[in-house]
Structures are given as C-alpha cells and as structure tokens.
Amino acid sequence: MNETQCNSENVERAADILVNAHHAIAFTGAGISTESGIPDFRGPQGLWRQYNPEIATIDYFLQHPKEFWLFYRMRLSTLFTAKPNRAHIALAELEKMGIIKTIITQNIDGLHQAAGSNNVIELHGTMRRAVCLACGHTYPMDAVIKKIDSGQVPPLCDGCGGILKPDTVLFGESVKDFERARELALMSDAVLVVGSSLSVYPAAYIPLFVKEMGGKVIIVNMEPTELDYIADVIIQCKAGDAMSLLLDAVKKKLSMK
Secondary structure: OOOHHHOHHHHHHHHHHHHHOOOEEEEEOHHHOHHHOOOOOOOOOOHHHHOOHHHHEHHHHHHOHHHHHHHHHHHHHHHHHOOOOHHHHHHHHHHHOOOEEEEEEOOOOOHHHHHOOOOEEEOOEEEEEEEEOOOOOEEEHHHHHHHHHOOOOOOEOOOOOOEEEEEEOOEOOOOOOHHHHHHHHHOOOEEEEEOOOOOOOOOOHHHHHHHHOOOEEEEEOOOOOOOHHHOOEEEOOOHHHHHHHHHHHHHHHHHOO
16 A cells, blocks of 8 residues: 555545544445446446447337346446455444444445445445336346346346346436435535546535535545545545545544544
8 A cells, every 4th residue: 555645644634524524424436346346437447438338328228128138247247246345344434433424325336335334325226136117026136147147138027027127227317315315415514525536417416515515525536526626635546545544544533532
C-alpha cells in the first residue's frame, strides 16, 4: 500500500469530517467492487468498452430475452464468485462503529451485505434474485441459473410460464427506493462517495442532496468524477487503499476523544 499515493493529508481531512458528523452516509458505485474482480462500466477496462450498453436496456430485454440472458449468465459467473474486498469490509466496520449510518449503492453484487453491512439501499436492485414479469413471483438466482444451464433460455416462471427478469434496474427503468435514499441524504451532514463516476442519474443526486443541505462531500475514486467540483475532500486512489487508511485514521481520532 502506498500511503502517499492516497494523499495522507486528504485522508486525515476526510476522517475529521466523518468523526465530527452527526449523520454520515456512504454512496458507492462500481469502482468499489473492481478489486473484487468485477469490472466497472465506464473505466478504461469498463464493461461498456467491451459491450454495447443497449444490451442493458429494458427495451432490449423485452425484445431479445434469450440474448439478454445469455449475456447475463456470463456476467453472473464473475458476480457470484466475487468476494468483498478491503473497501467493503472497511465500510461495514464504519457502520458497526456508528460512523456510517446507511450505505446507498448503485451496485447489484450484494458485496456490502456479504462484508457485514446491515443498512444497505440498493438503488439498482440485486442480481441475487429474479422476478417473473407476469405474476411477480421471485426466484433465487441460483435456481434461475439451473434453468438456464439446463437449456431453458429465457428462464420461465414455474407458476404462470412468464419470462423471468433479473431483479435489477435496467436502463429505461425507475430506480428502487429512491425516495427513501433521498430522505436520508437530506438529513445527512456528510456523504462518503466510494467508486462512483457520479454520472448516472438519478442516483448521482444523492451527494448533491447532502451538499444542498450544507453537508460535506468526500469522494474516493480512481478517476475524476463529474461532481468533483462539489467535493470538500477528494482522495484519488484505489478504494481498498483509501478505505483502509481512512478506517485507521477514524479509529485513531476516536481513541483520542
């Protein structure tokens, strides 16, 4: 780990903000999971540099469910073998310490929960289950994978025969629990953004809501984001390095109180 790469002064400033906040939340994007082996979407090795983003639209799914599920099954191979990394684990520990109240995530991988986080809002849904578009019945994703691998593509509902769709938000669909996330952001005096380009809306409104109410914004990301101009602190390095250092700095400051 290279501490100077993460700018130790900025880590200290971020720790001060978190320790002194009354209600801090975290907002995470695909960049927090890249160290777990899950490619992000818009980075140099991002998914949308390899595939046309159209495949992730609701219109494409409805018109080409078989092709969609073949693509998604390939992605699930990576998603289901991924394990939480240092950044997920550090956030879970900050939650246990009472520093972070809730994690609002754009991710569908479930790695925050796997790391031990309890208060997680998944704006873009979860890949851990699928839902029947006809009757609304849900299935655990491992059961859906068995259907696909046995040749049923697209997978169908056992009850009504309807087509199953991953319980994730595709382009063209509304995000989940946004009003709840908005309310939390508006009552927060700090937000820790980790691994998001802050370019996808309405999710990217979350740090803007915090800023609008006079709160502090900390951004941890490898690349510049579209909302760097509102940040009080920017830590531009790997999420795992930054979050490990930030957790240590928070612990040290709490021990001195």
